[in-house]
Amino acid sequence: MSVLGHYNYWVTVFLMTAGLYIVIARGNLVKKLIGLSIFQTSVYLLYVAPGKVIGGTAPIIAPGYTLYSNPLPHVLILTAIVVGVATLALGLALAVRIHEQYGSIEEDEILAADREAEERA
Amino acid sequence: MAVLTVGVAVQRNLFSVVILSGIYSFLMATVLVALDAVDVGMTEASVGAGVSSVLLLGALTLCGGEEAKPLNRRWLPLLLAAVIVGALVYGTLGLPGFADPNAPIHMVVAPRYLERAVTETGVPNVVTAVLASYRGYDTLGETTVVFTAGAGVIALLRRRRRAAKGAK
Numbered sequence: 001m002s003v004l005g006h007y008n009y010w011v012t013v014f015l016m017t018a019g020l021y022i023v024i025a026r027g028n029l030v031k032k033l034i035g036l037s038i039f040q041t042s043v044y045l046l047y048v049a050p051g052k053v054i055g056g057t058a059p060i061i062a063p064g065y066t067l068y069s070n071p072l073p074h075v076l077i078l079t080a081i082v083v084g085v086a087t088l089a090l091g092l093a094l095a096v097r098i099h100e101q102y103g104s105i106e107e108d109e110i111l112a113a114d115r116e117a118e119e120r121a
Numbered sequence: 122m123a124v125l126t127v128g129v130a131v132q133r134n135l136f137s138v139v140i141l142s143g144i145y146s147f148l149m150a151t152v153l154v155a156l157d158a159v160d161v162g163m164t165e166a167s168v169g170a171g172v173s174s175v176l177l178l179g180a181l182t183l184c185g186g187e188e189a190k191p192l193n194r195r196w197l198p199l200l201l202a203a204v205i206v207g208a209l210v211y212g213t214l215g216l217p218g219f220a221d222p223n224a225p226i227h228m229v230v231a232p233r234y235l236e237r238a239v240t241e242t243g244v245p246n247v248v249t250a251v252l253a254s255y256r257g258y259d260t261l262g263e264t265t266v267v268f269t270a271g272a273g274v275i276a277l278l279r280r281r282r283r284a285a286k287g288a289k
Contacts, residue, residue, distance in 0.1 A: 010210060013210055016205075017206050021199065025198035034138060034139070034177070041149050041165075044161065044165070048153055050217070051156070051157075052156045052157055058159045062245065068157075068247070069158070070227055071231065072230060072251065073158075074161050075256060078161055081161070081169065085168050085176075086266055086267045086270035088176060089271070092180040093273065096180055096183045097280075099184040
């Protein structure tokens with residue numbers, strides 16, 4: 001076990017927590033979604049990095065190559081990317097609707113508006 | 122990439138945040154290609170950097186591009202993030218090292234695909250073979266998810282157009 005051998009995991013961990021921090025600490029809904037997509041890309045790295053083999057090549061069968069990287073994580077992550085952009089689109093559509101209803105996409109302003117509406121009711 | 126991520130976290134002008142996240146996606150695509158995941162790299166470059174940026178910019182033109190001052194409770198999330206980093210790094214110490222050919226991930230399932238994909242499906246690109254042939258039902262499910270998301274977006278934004286018409 002070496003320090004360098006785990007460097008890829010630590011990059012993943014950093015990106016993951018940075019994304020999580022943006023999601024928790026920022027009140028802007030669009031910013032939260034960007035944080036979420038950073039979180040997602042860190043998961044791509046988490047999956048694809050262990051599939052790499054030193055001296056291996058991309059998993060396209062061709063004469064002259066015998067060592068290939070693991071194709072399975074690539075397949076899973078292809079699906080994840082496409083689903084990720086679908087979620088992003090849905091989240092942005094929700095943000096646009098919220099902006100029309102409340103005139104703001106800041107979390108605290110929306111909550112304040114909700115509280116006011118409750119008091120009036 | 123770390124610099125860009127911190128930039129995304131700190132920058133309050135949302136347009137620069139979107140541009141930064143586009144650059145971030147391209148960098149991520151290069152990293153993926155370096156890790157031999159060429160298909161994933163291309164998808165990330167087109168979908169992550171292309172479509173996502175367009176969607177984000179479209180949302181920003183509708184919502185306005187400046188973020189308000191960050192909330193007051195700044196230390197709690199940072200503390201939480203630090204704790205999670207600690208726990209995850211401790212967890213990674215038990216994982217196999219980078220590009221270790223004897224890691225368990227390379228021992229099962231994958232060699233079978235690599236050996237038989239060409240004879241069984243006739244597709245030399247194993248990623249395509251697994252995606253479209255062996256795990257075709259997964260891809261069908263994925264398409265369903267994308268379709269549902271698209272239907273949801275249309276439903277949300279159509280109500281808005283009708284409301285605008287009613288206001289007039």
